[in-house]
Amino acid sequence: GFANIDHHRALRTGFPEVIWGPGKTPEQIAQIMQAMRDRNASFPGNWGAVVMATRIEAEVYDRIREIIPQAIYYSTAKICALENDGFMKPRPGTIGLLSAGTADLPVAEEAAITAELCGFRVQRLWDVGVAGIHRLLSNVQVLTQADVLIVVAGMEGALPSVVAGLADCPVIAVPTSVGYGASFNGMSALLTMLNSCAIGIGVVNIDNGFGAAMLAGQILRTAAKIDKE
Amino acid sequence: GFANIDHHRALRTGFPEVIWGPGKTPEQIAQIMQAMRDRNASFPGNWGAVVMATRIEAEVYDRIREIIPQAIYYSTAKICALENDGFMKPRPGTIGLLSAGTADLPVAEEAAITAELCGFRVQRLWDVGVAGIHRLLSNVQVLTQADVLIVVAGMEGALPSVVAGLADCPVIAVPTSVGYGASFNGMSALLTMLNSCAIGIGVVNIDNGFGAAMLAGQILRTAAKIDKE
Amino acid sequence: GFANIDHHRALRTGFPEVIWGPGKTPEQIAQIMQAMRDRNASFPGNWGAVVMATRIEAEVYDRIREIIPQAIYYSTAKICALENDGFMKPRPGTIGLLSAGTADLPVAEEAAITAELCGFRVQRLWDVGVAGIHRLLSNVQVLTQADVLIVVAGMEGALPSVVAGLADCPVIAVPTSVGYGASFNGMSALLTMLNSCAIGIGVVNIDNGFGAAMLAGQILRTAAKIDKE
Amino acid sequence: GFANIDHHRALRTGFPEVIWGPGKTPEQIAQIMQAMRDRNASFPGNWGAVVMATRIEAEVYDRIREIIPQAIYYSTAKICALENDGFMKPRPGTIGLLSAGTADLPVAEEAAITAELCGFRVQRLWDVGVAGIHRLLSNVQVLTQADVLIVVAGMEGALPSVVAGLADCPVIAVPTSVGYGASFNGMSALLTMLNSCAIGIGVVNIDNGFGAAMLAGQILRTAAKIDKE
Amino acid sequence: GFANIDHHRALRTGFPEVIWGPGKTPEQIAQIMQAMRDRNASFPGNWGAVVMATRIEAEVYDRIREIIPQAIYYSTAKICALENDGFMKPRPGTIGLLSAGTADLPVAEEAAITAELCGFRVQRLWDVGVAGIHRLLSNVQVLTQADVLIVVAGMEGALPSVVAGLADCPVIAVPTSVGYGASFNGMSALLTMLNSCAIGIGVVNIDNGFGAAMLAGQILRTAAKIDKE
Amino acid sequence: GFANIDHHRALRTGFPEVIWGPGKTPEQIAQIMQAMRDRNASFPGNWGAVVMATRIEAEVYDRIREIIPQAIYYSTAKICALENDGFMKPRPGTIGLLSAGTADLPVAEEAAITAELCGFRVQRLWDVGVAGIHRLLSNVQVLTQADVLIVVAGMEGALPSVVAGLADCPVIAVPTSVGYGASFNGMSALLTMLNSCAIGIGVVNIDNGFGAAMLAGQILRTAAKIDKE
Amino acid sequence: GFANIDHHRALRTGFPEVIWGPGKTPEQIAQIMQAMRDRNASFPGNWGAVVMATRIEAEVYDRIREIIPQAIYYSTAKICALENDGFMKPRPGTIGLLSAGTADLPVAEEAAITAELCGFRVQRLWDVGVAGIHRLLSNVQVLTQADVLIVVAGMEGALPSVVAGLADCPVIAVPTSVGYGASFNGMSALLTMLNSCAIGIGVVNIDNGFGAAMLAGQILRTAAKIDKE
Amino acid sequence: GFANIDHHRALRTGFPEVIWGPGKTPEQIAQIMQAMRDRNASFPGNWGAVVMATRIEAEVYDRIREIIPQAIYYSTAKICALENDGFMKPRPGTIGLLSAGTADLPVAEEAAITAELCGFRVQRLWDVGVAGIHRLLSNVQVLTQADVLIVVAGMEGALPSVVAGLADCPVIAVPTSVGYGASFNGMSALLTMLNSCAIGIGVVNIDNGFGAAMLAGQILRTAAKIDKE
């Protein structure tokens, strides 16, 4: 067939394969989702329970739902998922999730929903960009209460630097393609984040909210496994 | 001759031409400085009094001083100048000058010395990068006391955004080539500054401390000329 | 909610937050405009009076007007604003506003309308690109009468250099994405302006007419506040 | 003074400020090291105990040692540090550290020494690039035993993708400037890592071994603090 | 006329000219196909028999078929061809054709169909990207049975490096524009492939499945002609 | 041998091959110069008479002169040439040659000396950059008297646009690598020149004074051959 | 008004201003064309007679013709012009115009029609790219008969180098945006042309057929004016 | 140890690992060469016999020879090798090796020597760039006699396109960093080769003569193994 699903991934890396929507027909997506759900039925471990697809437009979802009526949709995040008894079981750790501007919300929600579908607690803090630094400073408790932070920003992308200078946990920086002109579709924010003087920052691809959630998940899973001194 | 000095510039734009050192021999630089000083003698207006050259290495200065013993040198700023009775006369307005890291000092001092040679008051605040935001927040009086701010930063270049969000005056952002890897010799900091969400920021070329001082000078001169309501 | 309006901005920086249209629904924009207007009612200071949104397409405006009938629209500038008794009160200082070609008009008008909504006097001079330099030379009075200049140019972006060589006040350079081929969506004009040999130039992002007006406003406000010698 | 040391950093973020060597004289570096050591004496917490400087050439170290005889040097890593009774105390968690080629060793050792100076256990695996995949496959125990992985690679930078597909913990990817031609000083490896199809990868700047160790440290510290379900 | 068909190409280089669809009307394409078929009738050699056009959208094909009813269409590959008694005659050599992800299929099929229309045997292996390396390792027989390999990959583009490290024959690497953000429309994958540490890799343009097949064909034709020791 | 001199070039294109110095030893350069001179002796046509090498450092010349005592050197232009009775014969047409700054002189002189060695009359006008436009406007006779113009500029590279708007003949634009920061080694000036709104401009490579002279020469030769109406 | 037509341009530079279509409404274009035609009536010199607009889509032309019925349209070149008794008067000199591929025709025709509307003789040679060099070699008479050559090529852009090596007159190289992948919208062809080893080449912007014709026109006009020795 | 030699590579891919010199000390290189030679002694197969290192400067070789007296050096190619009875045994197939300019020789010789050390016959043709196409056309027998061609070119990089249009075998294109200005250290030549309209071209990294020889070797080995129809 056209797809070679990596069914062992959940066992090997802790997370199952997630379907990337672009370039696939709704029928293909539905077919892969069903194959994954069937497979999950036989490997009912916690992590394998999530079946989800990202970058799904509303019209694509409408067609998927005709084939799989239980499919649900998160419109800002553009995620389509199959609910499952096991997969909302709460896991240890809190993800603090910040966005710099309102235009960054689709990427931030892609991260938030992905993390929540995997069972993590997410605390959101929207629209706290550095041009009005008091909005961040008056919400520092979000930083101190988190075990890992995801910081989403477009345009100049400076928020992760300021956050990492204040926080006491790993910071995952997500540049977005929000901006115009010399933002060069997110490259400006990406470079800003890579060049940060603050420590404890890992960067993911432009607009990659999904990848940020996966990395946060791996960090929290490692934390849950590690032997304390 | 090889140079076509723009002697009218001081009359036309308010500032005399300044000699750009790279690619000129010490002898050529000294010769142009003398021509400018002689010219100034006949146009003794305030602004025309400054004779200076930028990007002068210490060895170049040593040779210039053999030819023009009165030439003085600012080593961090790499500026060589001819002192003059008139040119330190204080002018209205204060320039607040911030740098993000200690490695940005040469560029910041190029701006500071240029401004001071033109008669402006400069208040320096060094090493207040956004990774330790409290260093800036505990010095906000530098921001509120300034009539115009020059903010110098390399690496991620985020400082001008934070400053402009706090300040109530124009901010001149100077990216520096400090950094490595994805800083791409200052391009990262430059893009950050151009994409700032904060308002009231004008950007100059990478490492262009001189240009920042000139722009600050034009702003303060306009302020001195303008008819208030 | 999705937006975290920076209501203090007017008090802190002299200008209120302005709504950036792209990526927001007409309903969201109208809602934010109303929240800002209500807020302004309680802080009736001069600057806080402006409520405006940029990059608004005509169809978006049509929908906003259904919700807020008093909303007005500037079609070339693509700005939507709420009129207010206080906000057209003239302020000291004149902005000279030049464009290089007729295709640069939308960006130039974004700057002009923003400045006028903030109470500044704007003198426009359109289509005076350097390929026909006499068009500029026969209008030098626009340069000499201005307290600050905004120069908008696409393609080769050379106009600010020539203007700054003739003018005696700060020049704000706005590159536009007008052009094709090696203009690389405005990058050519942006680089030209950053590399200018003329002094007194601050550069803003590609197509950022709004930012240029804000910077001009900060310069004129500083001028109005400064103590003359 | 020229430096504004962020002494609170250890309290705020868990790690003290580290001195970046380039552009500083040996005397300046020694002076900052001494100031930090003195400060540490009064805040004897575990993390604050580390005093180190990165990107130190051998000749620079020779001069530092004349001023501070106890200063030690790690020549491949180009790190200079002050030993301290407390700072080698082992901390929970193991960092697996892989390099793709022998030319990547300086960056990999910068990460290794930084992590070890902070008290972490590091397991090294050198020269296991993807062109000879069996070298990695025959050492998978390094992957399974680690709590966090740092993967250093230049040229095509493909190693982190393969590792993250096999590992069950967070992967920190460090592109290096090793290569020539279309490696564009590490940009090729950087882009490869940002575009990885594998999940759980965070990327740091080109050649930033130090930053990778800091991020690994933050991940392991979070692990030590987190409340397990 | 508008086209100057290179009829001698088959004689000179072993392959006839192939029509590049973009920018041509269906009528123009049909007209060129007919001219080529007529020409082939008089030069009935094996290679000259192929008449094909690439990058043909379905609607363009519909119109071509109205003019040339025998025209056939390969929808994933977007190739339109004229069948011919001679042109499917099997030729010596097997092409192993791998793709990293399902989104790379259109490019991989462009390569596959082109090669098959020229008479080569193609063995396909889809969706074996490096993030799940076992999918490749459990299919190594495709590598060992091939005389030449074509490896198609987008995003991080790492597959050809791993394959070339395992294979004992030439590898043709085809970067695709699949990806987003820092994939920069395939540039990331292209750079990865050019910088590979593995030996025996030749790279073609982004999305150039056709070119990869032509190069594979030239390699197999050389093999068929060469004098063995 | 290592070089395959294109002796027919003078006959075919009007100009002989010129030696490019970088990467060749002084001995190799001298050897090629002698081979060309000997060849010229048998084809004594006018154009073939020039034997010259570009990008020759002073030390390289010193060594060449030991081998060929008659070799002469133009130090600013870094050109080494063999004089010849025929080759200074004046040819019809005048080249106007302008430079924007004094730092552009080496490139401008490379163009000037190349043109003069080929027998053309060159009128120089140095240091007339657009930041002081009056320097150009007070010398317009250089523009009106020329049959073809070469305009050399670094940094913002705006001079050719202004010149072409005033001139009535072809303009050859030569970007130089003079500048720093966002000049990106001449790319900024190159893009400016390619995007010029003025008509009649042809651009050559960065720092390619030699190529500009060759193009000017071809234009004047065409003029000398053409049949007038 | 919105446009500031440079009516003197014909007198000053030999060619009148030409209207650039993009971003203008059909009504604006028609209005400018009429203003130019009226102006031409009073300055009936030869060159001033041309009134034309480039980059005009068919639908825009349809609307212009409703306003100005005499307007004619060249559909491949996308040029709209007003015919005039004087403007087709033949001028001395022949332009040889070559294109590398059929997809380059729109740009090549923009050059051809512009030149013909200005009264020059154009000899076209289409589809002679370097991959089938015999197509060029069997048409060398086009090269030898021309007084100036315009060579249009996309993709690898190698044709001007080969042509300039064979021709004995100036070559104007026009890169086109034809291509895909690593052609980067014409940048590849542009760089190829700028780096040519052949002499006598001037380059214009990507897709700038208009500019190439204007430069060819300036060359032929200079040729017609020059005094032969 | 610091190196993890891939001793199986010869068995797996047909070629042994080759040492990349940059960043290694002469002692390290000598040590790895000895380890490889010893290993070869026990696996005396043909291919394993080659022990070589690339990018070796003359001074590095001098030191290696002190340790391994039998080491030989190819100065233009900068290759150091250990001779061996078996490794010059001729293999089937001829490599035609062309260079565009004399400055490309070091890269071309790296390819030539590598191929010859592996036992292949190499026919060299130097300095046949497209600006003097007759030099190539008068040597076409090199093209027709080769089983595979390697074409090395810098600057505009057009030679492989022309060659592939004439040849009837695979062409390996090697861009070099020869050039200046807009050659961008070989990127221009690289893009040209990737965008070629000719078929049958595979591209390797800039200056990668070694990689080109390895690919040619793999092609000829496949040819020797393949079953003819």
Ligand SMILES: Nc1ncnc2c1ncn2[C@@H]1O[C@H](COP(=O)(O)O)[C@@H](O)[C@H]1O
């Ligand atoms: N550090 C500097 N950065 C940018 N421009 C400068 C600098 N120093 C001098 N200049 C400008 O360089 C020009 C002089 O260039 P030149 O004719 O080469 O001496 C003047 O227009 C100065 O305004």
Ligand SMILES: Nc1ncnc2c1ncn2[C@@H]1O[C@H](COP(=O)(O)O)[C@@H](O)[C@H]1O
């Ligand atoms: N090798 C390194 N790479 C990146 N950042 C570093 C490195 N070494 C030290 N730093 C950071 O550089 C900053 C100190 O810069 P400075 O004030 O110039 O000494 C601190 O914030 C460190 O965390």
Ligand SMILES: Nc1ncnc2c1ncn2[C@@H]1O[C@H](COP(=O)(O)O)[C@@H](O)[C@H]1O
């Ligand atoms: N196709 C074209 N490419 C480049 N420049 C053009 C083109 N058509 C017109 N122009 C130039 O564009 C300018 C007119 O721009 P505008 O004032 O916007 O109409 C004139 O200077 C023309 O020389």
Ligand SMILES: Nc1ncnc2c1ncn2[C@@H]1O[C@H](COP(=O)(O)O)[C@@H](O)[C@H]1O
């Ligand atoms: N000149 C060269 N260009 C590209 N790769 C090379 C070159 N010389 C050796 N190599 C490769 O570099 C690898 C060895 O790198 P290292 O482990 O650092 O010695 C081997 O895989 C070789 O195939």
Ligand SMILES: [Mg+2]
């Ligand atoms: Mg906001």
Ligand SMILES: [Mg+2]
């Ligand atoms: Mg610091």
Ligand SMILES: [Mg+2]
């Ligand atoms: Mg105009």
Ligand SMILES: [Mg+2]
């Ligand atoms: Mg190795």
Ligand SMILES: [Mg+2]
């Ligand atoms: Mg897949």
Ligand SMILES: [Mg+2]
């Ligand atoms: Mg000057």
Ligand SMILES: [Mg+2]
């Ligand atoms: Mg064709």
Ligand SMILES: [Mg+2]
């Ligand atoms: Mg040569």
